[in-house]
Amino acid sequence: VNLQKASIVFRKELLDTLRDRRTLISSILLPILLFPVLFLGFGALGFLIVTRLGQEKLAVGIRGAEHAPTLAARLEAHPELAVIATDQDFPDAIRAKRLRAVVEFPPGFEEQLNTRPDASQSVILYYNSSDLRSDEAADDLEEVIARFGAELAEQRVAAQGLPAGIGEPFRITKQNVATAERVGGNILGLLLPYFIIVLCLTGAMYPAMDVTAGEKERGTIETLLASPVRRTDLVLGKFLLVSLIATVTTALAIASFSLTAMLGAGLLTRISDRLVLAISTKAAAAVFFMVLPLAVTFAAGLMAVALLARNYREAQTYLGPLLFVVILPAVASLLPGIELTPKLALVPVLNVALVAKEIFVGHYPWKLIGIIFGSTCLYAALALWAAVRQFHREAVLFRS
Amino acid sequence: VKWQNILTVYRKELLDMVRDRRTLYATLVFPLVLFPVMTTGFAKLSEMSLKKTRRETQRIMLLGEEHAPELAARIRADQQFEVVAPEANFREQINEKKLRAAVEFPPGFAARLEQGAPAPEIRIYLYRTELRSEAAAERLETLAREYQEQVVSSRLARRGFSTALLKPVETRREDVARPEQVAGMRLGRLLPYFIIVLCASGALHPAIDLTAGEKERGTLETLLASAARRIELVFGKFLVVLTLSLVTTLLALASFAFSVLHLQRNGTGASETFTVSAGSAALVFALVLPIAVLLSGVLLALALLAKSYKEAQSYTGYVMLGVLLPAIGSVLPGVEINPVTAWVPILNVTLVAQEIFTGSFPWLSIALVLISSCVYAALGLGLAAWQFNREEVLFRA
Numbered sequence A: 001v002n003l004q005k006a007s008i009v010f011r012k013e014l015l016d017t018l019r020d021r022r023t024l025i026s027s028i029l030l031p032i033l034l035f036p037v038l039f040l041g042f043g044a045l046g047f048l049i050v051t052r053l054g055q056e057k058l059a060v061g062i063r064g065a066e067h068a069p070t071l072a073a074r075l076e077a078h079p080e081l082a083v084i085a086t087d088q089d090f091p092d093a094i095r096a097k098r099l100r101a102v103v104e105f106p107p108g109f110e111e112q113l114n115t116r117p118d119a120s121q122s123v124i125l126y127y128n129s130s131d132l133r134s135d136e137a138a139d140d141l142e143e144v145i146a147r148f149g150a151e152l153a154e155q156r157v158a159a160q161g162l163p164a165g166i167g168e169p170f171r172i173t174k175q176n177v178a179t180a181e182r183v184g185g186n187i188l189g190l191l192l193p194y195f196i197i198v199l200c201l202t203g204a205m206y207p208a209m210d211v212t213a214g215e216k217e218r219g220t221i222e223t224l225l226a227s228p229v230r231r232t233d234l235v236l237g238k239f240l241l242v243s244l245i246a247t248v249t250t251a252l253a254i255a256s257f258s259l260t261a262m263l264g265a266g267l268l269t270r271i272s273d274r275l276v277l278a279i280s281t282k283a284a285a286a287v288f289f290m291v292l293p294l295a296v297t298f299a300a301g302l303m304a305v306a307l308l309a310r311n312y313r314e315a316q317t318y319l320g321p322l323l324f325v326v327i328l329p330a331v332a333s334l335l336p337g338i339e340l341t342p343k344l345a346l347v348p349v350l351n352v353a354l355v356a357k358e359i360f361v362g363h364y365p366w367k368l369i370g371i372i373f374g375s376t377c378l379y380a381a382l383a384l385w386a387a388v389r390q391f392h393r394e395a396v397l398f399r400s
Numbered sequence B: 001v002k003w004q005n006i007l008t009v010y011r012k013e014l015l016d017m018v019r020d021r022r023t024l025y026a027t028l029v030f031p032l033v034l035f036p037v038m039t040t041g042f043a044k045l046s047e048m049s050l051k052k053t054r055r056e057t058q059r060i061m062l063l064g065e066e067h068a069p070e071l072a073a074r075i076r077a078d079q080q081f082e083v084v085a086p087e088a089n090f091r092e093q094i095n096e097k098k099l100r101a102a103v104e105f106p107p108g109f110a111a112r113l114e115q116g117a118p119a120p121e122i123r124i125y126l127y128r129t130e131l132r133s134e135a136a137a138e139r140l141e142t143l144a145r146e147y148q149e150q151v152v153s154s155r156l157a158r159r160g161f162s163t164a165l166l167k168p169v170e171t172r173r174e175d176v177a178r179p180e181q182v183a184g185m186r187l188g189r190l191l192p193y194f195i196i197v198l199c200a201s202g203a204l205h206p207a208i209d210l211t212a213g214e215k216e217r218g219t220l221e222t223l224l225a226s227a228a229r230r231i232e233l234v235f236g237k238f239l240v241v242l243t244l245s246l247v248t249t250l251l252a253l254a255s256f257a258f259s260v261l262h263l264q265r266n267g268t269g270a271s272e273t274f275t276v277s278a279g280s281a282a283l284v285f286a287l288v289l290p291i292a293v294l295l296s297g298v299l300l301a302l303a304l305l306a307k308s309y310k311e312a313q314s315y316t317g318y319v320m321l322g323v324l325l326p327a328i329g330s331v332l333p334g335v336e337i338n339p340v341t342a343w344v345p346i347l348n349v350t351l352v353a354q355e356i357f358t359g360s361f362p363w364l365s366i367a368l369v370l371i372s373s374c375v376y377a378a379l380g381l382g383l384a385a386w387q388f389n390r391e392e393v394l395f396r397a
Helices: A001-021 A021-057 A069-077 A090-095 A111-113 A132-157 A180-210 A214-219 A221-226 A233-269 A281-306 A312-332 A350-360 A366-391 B005-021 B022-055 B069-077 B091-096 B109-115 B131-158 B179-210 B214-215 B220-224 B230-265 B278-305 B309-329 B349-359 B364-387
Strands: A057-063 A082-083 A101-105 A119-127 A172-176 B058-063 B081-084 B101-104 B122-126 B169-175
Touching: A001 A180, A001 A233, A021 A180, A021 A233, A021 B309, A057 A069, A057 A090, A057 A132, A069 A082, A069 A111, A069 A132, A090 A101, A090 A119, A090 B220, A101 A132, A101 B081, A101 B122, A119 A132, A132 B169, A172 B131, A180 A214, A180 A233, A180 A281, A180 A312, A180 A350, A214 A221, A214 A281, A214 A312, A221 A233, A233 A281, A233 A366, A281 A312, A281 A350, A312 A350, A312 A366, A312 B309, A350 A366, A366 B131, B005 B109, B005 B179, B005 B230, B022 B230, B058 B069, B058 B131, B069 B081, B091 B101, B091 B122, B101 B131, B122 B131, B122 B230, B179 B214, B179 B230, B179 B278, B179 B309, B179 B349, B214 B220, B214 B309, B220 B230, B230 B278, B230 B364, B278 B309, B278 B349, B278 B364, B309 B349
Parallel strands: A057 A082, A057 A101, A119 B169, A172 B122, B058 B081, B058 B101
Antiparallel strands: A101 A119, B101 B122
16 A cells, blocks of 8 residues: 555545535535524424414314303303304314314203212313314313313312312422433434434545546546556545545534534524533534544445446446435434444444434443444445455456 | 327337336336335334333332332332332432432321321422433323322212312313324325325436436437427427336335235234225325426426536436425424415325325315416426427537
8 A cells, every 4th residue: 555646546536526516515515504404494484383373273163062151151262262063963074174173061061060069070072183283172172171170179179168289189290300411412312313424425425426436437447547556545545535525524514513503592492491402512523533434434335336337327326225225224213212232332323323312412331432433443444345345356447 | 299209209218218227226126125125124123112112111219218108119019110229319310311210209298198288299300301211200190190199089088078079070082083094194194295205206317317318428419300399309208207207106105005014914013004095096196197297397307407417416406305395394283285285386285195195085175286286287398398499408518
């Protein structure tokens, strides 16, 4: 291996890549813009939906309103419900979403309640579980009815001369003891590792295709091979470039997210004041460090596969499916039951996604971090070996 | 316009596409294999992780257990928990997930309950947003509530009342949704989105190959010099793109249906079965057809602008993004079909397809969506025809 020659190849490829607008977009612009756009877009969309949902009145029906005049009047006065007339086939109306929910009072509902101090009555709420608005309407109805019941219970307790606290002998409270960093980190860990890994892969994809299949398509690979540089040095130079781009993409993605989270913190606190979605510099650096060997693996692996193709287009058909194969373990890290174990620490991609989740909550399992870093480095070495071997096979280089 | 010429162009281009074995792999075989593998594999994996979570016992701590022996005994008897000896640093242990939750009983809890005096609160400490911790706290709260109800009913019984005194009104929820509606809610919300994305991805490759690819290979000039008129060429090419788009979609759906059936037969997956009647399927197909026409037309028109395959890919990438956004919008809760959304292309079809899959048929909206998508489809096709008549686009250098 002649490092000087490898570095000449590297510089040449770097210049080539920087001149290619396409690579710049996918490797540099995309990771920078993705998070601010997602953040703003989803924020605005969520706001829109929430306000729109609030405005629209939900159509509900009351059956047997004459049996419960007080309660029916309260329901009619509810600001978010519009009471409309119902007939016998109301279940069909609920299924067709003309009505969101129907409440049915039994005969003598209020009369019975007022006769005995411990009389009870049951009310039926008809709703459609496949309609989100129906759930909402049923919740609204239930809330009004529950409040009516609670008031009645209070009156009964007072009327019978019972102590006021009889219904609640003790209180139960839940208290969050997790630090703000851990709560926010847990939410971040849901999606961020996945985004970082996918961006790292797509960042490496275009340069990897360009320095292999692209070179074949332009007919320059023969010239390059004829130069006084050994195959291994050539691969190394190209590989360093692809790794560099993948690394830069990853770093940009993490930095862009950190900045977005910092600047957007003001916006978020309006939604929930206890939510802190910032990542510390330490966590950002640690995650970057863990993704680094993965970026190298991607770079070498993509190059080995893309070299098989004769042209750009063919390379794309090969790498497209590969994208799925990589995304799948990253998505698996989102499943609720999956936590980092020594066995899972050996599964490529998944292990990095899982350890990133831990790091975002400020938890550093050093032993597992060591295993993951070591095993990912091993995979990177294997992928690099495969790439070098591919470049030594004439059958692959000059396929026609 | 001569149909004969269109047919000739169509047959030639189709033959071209089918002969490219790699295209066939990418557009046909791959989704056929990938879909079943992905769905079954993922269902298995999530089932496994769910089972594992259920089997797990959660480690909790009881602080001041001696103050509330009855309630503590209830918690200890619960199979879900493994109770460990109290330690002062329980907060850190919860943060580090070594402990899922802790319960604190105040001094004199049982004694005050006995006297009927209001007892101070019991506290449940947890790690918010952490799934297992939230689940443990939830269970602890339920156990405490059950105990509380028992205390209340014995207090009332002592005074000669039933518990109904404090609970005058009970509400019972009755779900009127048909089983297929509930299943449709799950799958039907995602299925239209998949169909549209499949349509677009099926049309993408042939649209580029028949325009920019032709330019790249240098065969476009020859083709234009043939006896076929421009409009006939466009129609022929367009029909090929449409055919492949629909074939990809149908094959992927067939393989998807197969894997869903397989999952349902094996008892994994949802308990409700998701079925689509032939009529619904035909109706959805009729709705998707104009979308496929629109996408084929627009992709052809855009790809023709490019000089090379690579350039075409970056242009069409933005179209794919434009397709994905409204389709994703349809999955968001609260977005429904109404006279306004019925005019938003792509979004309208996904929304109406969702309704159809959940078993409701809003005919007025369906008609409106059909009309508006046909208008958009005609516009897309017109765009492609217009592009093919512009020399500066055809011979861009």
